Amino acid sequence: MKKIYILLMCLVVAFALTSIFSSYALAEKKPDPAGTATGTATEIAPAKTGEQLSVTDVANQAGHNKVAINIMWTLITGFLVMFMQAGFAMVETGLTRAKNVAHTMAMNLMIYPLGMIGFFVCGFAFMFGGVGALGTLGGFDGLNHELTINLFGHAFGLFGTKAFFLSGGYDVGVFALFLFQMVFMDTTATIPTGAMAERWKYSAFFLYGLAVGTIIYPIYGNWVWGGGWLAQLGSNFGLGHGHVDFAGSSVVHMTGGVIALVGAKMLGPRIGKYNKNGSPNAIPAHSIPMAVIGTFILAFGWFGFNPGSTLAGTDLRISIIATNTMIASAFGAFAACLWMWWFRTKKPDVSMMCNGMLAGLVAITAPCAFVNVGSAAIIGLVAGVLVVESSFFFERTLRIDDPVGAISVHGVNGAWGVLALGLFADGTYGDGWNGVTGTVTGLFYGNGGQFVAEFIGVIANLVYVGGISWVVFKLIDMIVGNRVSAKTEMDGLDIPEMGAEGYAGIKLDKNAETPLSR
Amino acid sequence: MKKIEAIIRTSKFDEVKAALHEIDIDFFTYIDTTGVGNEKSKGERMYRGTVLDTEFIPRRLLTIVVRDQNVKKTVDCLLQIAYTGEVGDGRIFLTPIEEAWKIRTKASGDASLKGDYEK
Numbered sequence: 044m045k046k047i048y049i050l051l052m053c054l055v056v057a058f059a060l061t062s063i064f065s066s067y068a069l070a071e072k073k074p075d076p077a078g079t080a081t082g083t084a085t086e087i088a089p090a091k092t093g094e095q096l097s098v099t100d101v102a103n104q105a106g107h108n109k110v111a112i113n114i115m116w117t118l119i120t121g122f123l124v125m126f127m128q129a130g131f132a133m134v135e136t137g138l139t140r141a142k143n144v145a146h147t148m149a150m151n152l153m154i155y156p157l158g159m160i161g162f163f164v165c166g167f168a169f170m171f172g173g174v175g176a177l178g179t180l181g182g183f184d185g186l187n188h189e190l191t192i193n194l195f196g197h198a199f200g201l202f203g204t205k206a207f208f209l210s211g212g213y214d215v216g217v218f219a220l221f222l223f224q225m226v227f228m229d230t231t232a233t234i235p236t237g238a239m240a241e242r243w244k245y246s247a248f249f250l251y252g253l254a255v256g257t258i259i260y261p262i263y264g265n266w267v268w269g270g271g272w273l274a275q276l277g278s279n280f281g282l283g284h285g286h287v288d289f290a291g292s293s294v295v296h297m298t299g300g301v302i303a304l305v306g307a308k309m310l311g312p313r314i315g316k317y318n319k320n321g322s323p324n325a326i327p328a329h330s331i332p333m334a335v336i337g338t339f340i341l342a343f344g345w346f347g348f349n350p351g352s353t354l355a356g357t358d359l360r361i362s363i364i365a366t367n368t369m370i371a372s373a374f375g376a377f378a379a380c381l382w383m384w385w386f387r388t389k390k391p392d393v394s395m396m397c398n399g400m401l402a403g404l405v406a407i408t409a410p411c412a413f414v415n416v417g418s419a420a421i422i423g424l425v426a427g428v429l430v431v432e433s434s435f436f437f438e439r440t441l442r443i444d445d446p447v448g449a450i451s452v453h454g455v456n457g458a459w460g461v462l463a464l465g466l467f468a469d470g471t472y473g474d475g476w477n478g479v480t481g482t483v484t485g486l487f488y489g490n491g492g493q494f495v496a497e498f499i500g501v502i503a504n505l506v507y508v509g510g511i512s513w514v515v516f517k518l519i520d521m522i523v524g525n526r527v528s529a530k531t532e533m534d535g536l537d538i539p540e541m542g543a544e545g546y547a548g549i550k551l552d553k554n555a556e557t558p559l560s561r
Numbered sequence: 562m563k564k565i566e567a568i569i570r571t572s573k574f575d576e577v578k579a580a581l582h583e584i585d586i587d588f589f590t591y592i593d594t595t596g597v598g599n600e601k602s603k604g605e606r607m608y609r610g611t612v613l614d615t616e617f618i619p620r621r622l623l624t625i626v627v628r629d630q631n632v633k634k635t636v637d638c639l640l641q642i643a644y645t646g647e648v649g650d651g652r653i654f655l656t657p658i659e660e661a662w663k664i665r666t667k668a669s670g671d672a673s674l675k676g677d678y679e680k
Contacts, residue, residue, distance in 0.1 A: 323611055324611065324613075325607070325608035325609065325611035325612070325613045326608075327608040327613065328608070383610070387610060388607060388610045390607050392607070392608065392609055392610065394608070394609055395609060395610075434609065434610075435610060438609075438611075448609075552595075
C-alpha cells in the first residue's frame with residue numbers, strides 16, 4: 044500500500060511541475076486583472092483568414108452578438124421561470140395538510156415533465172407553428188403555417204401546424220423559444236393542482252397533465268401569442284393592438300385559474316369543509332414556512348417571467364418591466380395584509396399576505412411593459428384587495444373549495460391584469476405590436492379600443508378554457524374517476540395513492556386535521 | 562401509596578413543576594394530551610378569515626405516585642399553582658396503588674418512593 048501512495052505523490056508532483064513550467068513557457072499575453080485589455084478586434088475573425096478585417100465582418104459579429112445576448116437572456120430567464128415550479132410546490136404543499144404532502148408534492152413534481160411532454164408532442168406546434176419569423180432570436184422563419192378561417196371578411200387564426208415534436212425546427216432560436224414557452228405552459232399546468240389538492244386521484248391528475256400541454260393551454264395561447272385571431276383584433280377590426288398580453292396574465296394565469304375553477308367545482312369540496320347550512324370550516328395550512336418560502340421563490344422567478352418576455356436582452360425596456368413587477372408585488376402584499384387586518388378580520392393572515400403578493404405579480408404580468416410605475420402600484424393595490432374579496436366570494440358564496448386560493452390569485456387577477464393593461468397602457472412602448480403601428484395605449488391615455496380587445500380576450504378565455512377543461516375533466520372522470528374515495532381522503536392520500544407517507548416517522552393526528560361537518 | 566393524576570394547562574406546567582420541586586416532589590411522568598370539555602375558543606384561532614373552533618383542548622397529564630403522607634401537600638400544591646380562574650383549569654384524580662418497585666435498586670413499597678437524599 045505504501046508504494047501506491049509514493050507513486051501517486053510522484054505523479055502529482057510531476058503534474059504540478061509540468062503545469063507551472065508550461066504556463067511560463069507558453070504564455071504570450073500578460074495577465075489582465077482589470078479586464079481592460081481583454082477582448083479586442085482580434086476576437087473577430089475576417090471572412091477569409093489572412094485578409095484585412097472589413098466592416099462587413101464587424102457588422103456580422105455585432106449581429107451575432109445581438110442575437111447571442113437575446114438568446115442568452117431568453118434561456119436564463121427561462122431557467123428562472125422553471126424554478127417557479129419549486130415555488131408552486133412549496134406554496135401548495137405548505138397550505139394543505141400534512142397527511143397529503145407526498146401526494147401534493149408528487150403532483151407538483153410530475154406536472155413539469157407531463158406538461159413538457161404534451162407541449163413537445165403537439166402543444167408548441169399548435170401554439171407557435173404559425174408565429175412567423177423569430178424577430179429577436181435569429182430570424183428563423185420556418186414556423187409559418189397557421190390554420191386560418193375566414194369570417195366576416197377577415198382572417199381568424201386558430202392554431203399552428205408546424206414543428207410537431209420540434210421537427211423542422213432544429214434551430215437555436217426555435218429551441219430557445221421552445222424552452223421559454225414551455226416553462227410558461229408549465230406555470231399554467233401547475234395552478235390547478237393547488238385548487239384541486241387533497242381529493243384528486245393521481246391517475247386523473249396524470250391524464251390532466253398530458254391534456255393541459257397538448258390542447259388546453261396552446262390553443263388560447265396561439266390566439267394571443269401565436270398570431271391567432273385575438274392578436275389580430277387590432278389589424279382586423281381596429282381594436283387597439285388586438286388583445287395584448289405581455290407576459291401572460293390571460294394566457295398563463297387566467298387559463299390556469301379557469302381550469303382550477305372548473306376542476307375544483309367538478310371535484311367538489313373536501314370532506315369537512317362545509318357544514319349543512321353552507322358555512323365553511325377552516326382547514327389550516329400545515330406549514331406556513333413552506334408557503335412563505337414558496338412565495339418568495341415565485342416572486343424571484345417572476346423576475347424571469349416578466350422581463351424575459353421581451354425575448355431580448357437587448358431590449359432595455361427590461362429594466363422598466365422588472366421594476367414594475369417588483370412594485371406591483373409589494374403593493375399587492377401590502378394591500379392584502381392591511382385589508383385583512385384593518386377591514387375584514389382584525390388579524391393579518393399569513394396565507395392571505397402570500398396570496399396578495401402573488402396576486403400583485405399576476406396582475407402586473409400583462410401590463411408590466413406598457414405602464415408607468417405609479418400605475419403598477421395601483422394595479423398591485425387593487426389586486427391585493429381583489430384576491431381577498433374574491434377568495435371569500437368563492438369560498439362563502441359560490442361554495443367552491445380552493446385550498447390555496449389559486450382561482451382568486453390566478454383566475455381573477457389574470458383577468459384584472461389584462462383589463463388593467465387596457466386601462467393603464469401609457470403609450471411609451473410597443474410600436475408595431477401585433478402588426479399595428481403606434482405604441483400600445485389604454486383607455487386612460489385615449490384608446491378605448493384596447494380595453495375592448497382585452498375584454499374580448501377575457502371572455503374568449505372563459506369560454507374556451509372553461510369549455511375545454513370541462514370536456515377534459517368529464518372524459519377523465521369516465522375513464523378513471525376524478526375524486527378519491529372518502530376513506531382515502533380521511534386517511535390522507537399519501538399511503539393509499541403514493542404508497543408512502545411524505546413525513547415518514549412523524550406522528551400525525553390525522554383525525555384532528557379534518558373538521559367535522561355540522 | 563397513591564397515584565395522583567393531574568390534568569393541567571400546558572402553560573402552567575413549568576410553574577407546577579417548580580412548585581412541586583419546592584415541596585420535594587421530584588419524580589413524576591407527564592404526557593401531552595388532548596381533551597374534550599367546556600372551554601370555548603375566544604375567536605383567537607382564525608385561518609383565512611374563518612374562526613377555528615377549539616374542538617380539541619391541549620392539556621398535560623401528570624402522573625405522580627407518592628407515599629400516603631405526601632398526598633395532601635402534593636394535591637394542595639397542585640390546586641394552588643395550577644389555578645387561573647378561567648374555565649378549563651383541569652382536574653386531579655386520586656387512585657390507590659397496590660405495590661411499586663424501583664427498577665435499579667429492586668426496592669419495593671414505600672422504600673421505593675423515598676427520595677435519594679432522604680435517609
